[in-house]
Structures are given as structure tokens and as C-alpha cells.
Amino acid sequence: MIGSEAEGRAWVAEHADDPARMLDQLDRFIDALTEENSRQNLVSAKSLGSMWQRHIADSAQLALHVPRETNLADLGSGAGLPGVVLGILRPQSNVTLIEVRPRRVEWLNRVVDQLGLGNV
Numbered sequence: 001m002i003g004s005e006a007e008g009r010a011w012v013a014e015h016a017d018d019p020a021r022m023l024d025q026l027d028r029f030i031d032a033l034t035e036e037n038s039r040q041n042l043v044s045a046k047s048l049g050s051m052w053q054r055h056i057a058d059s060a061q062l063a064l065h066v067p068r069e070t071n072l073a074d075l076g077s078g079a080g081l082p083g084v085v086l087g088i089l090r091p092q093s094n095v096t097l098i099e100v101r102p103r104r105v106e107w108l109n110r111v112v113d114q115l116g117l118g119n120v
Contacts, residue, residue: 008052012060016089025088025115026056032111033079040103042079059085069093080108087112087120095120 002008012026013019030051033042047054059082066072069092074083077097087095097112097120099105112120 005052008057011057036107063089087117
């Protein structure tokens with residue numbers, strides 16, 4: 001069990017193919033999500049202080065159970081969890097984000113562009 005933000009970040013780094021690049025992208029994703037959360041409720045405000053533990057590592061664990069180069073779909077993408085995280089950790093996989101709320105679609109498109117995720 002991951003008990004802290006540092007443990008969550010370390011766990012993700014341990015399972016990443018290119019830890020430096022992926023951690024940088026995940027940090028930028030967390031920053032974007034935190035900023036956007038002030039405009040629309042993407043995640044619980046209480047969980048903003050534990051993003052690595054509650055959201056990033058939780059999403060990343062799915063990559064351990066999906067073969068590489070598998071095409072993935074994130075239904076009801078909302079905050080981009082787990083889809084954006086998996087797109088960062090699995091650049092060789094195509095990830096389709098499916099979301100019906102226009103403001104969230106706009107934000108997801110913007111964050112995917114900002115992170116340079118051509119596979120999402």
C-alpha cells in the first residue's frame with residue numbers, strides 16, 4: 001500500500017520506462033489538473049494534496065495489467081484519470097478519451113496538446 005505522496009511518486013517512477021520524462025509530464029498534468037479544478041470540479045478538493053497517492057499511482061497500476069501496445073479507451077474521462085496517465089506511461093499505446101461534457105472535452109484536448117501526447 002502506498003502511504004504517502006513520495007511513495008506514490010517513487011512507485012510510479014519504478015514502473016516507468018523513461019522515469020525522468022514521464023515524471024515531468026505527470027507533474028505538468030497534476031499542475032494543469034489542479035489549476036483547472038478551481039474552474040470545474042474534476043477531482044475532490046480534499047484529494048488535491050494527495051494526487052500521486054490517490055490518483056496518479058492508482059491510475060498507473062492499470063498499466064501493469066495491460067499488455068504494451070494495447071489500444072485503450074477511457075470512458076467518462078472527466079479529469080483524464082486514468083486515460084492521460086496511461087497515455088503518458090504507455091506512449092506506444094493509443095488511448096482514446098471519451099467524455100460528453102463539453103468543458104471537460106475542451107480541457108482534455110488542451111492538456112493533451114500541452115503535454116504533447118500524440119498517442120492520446
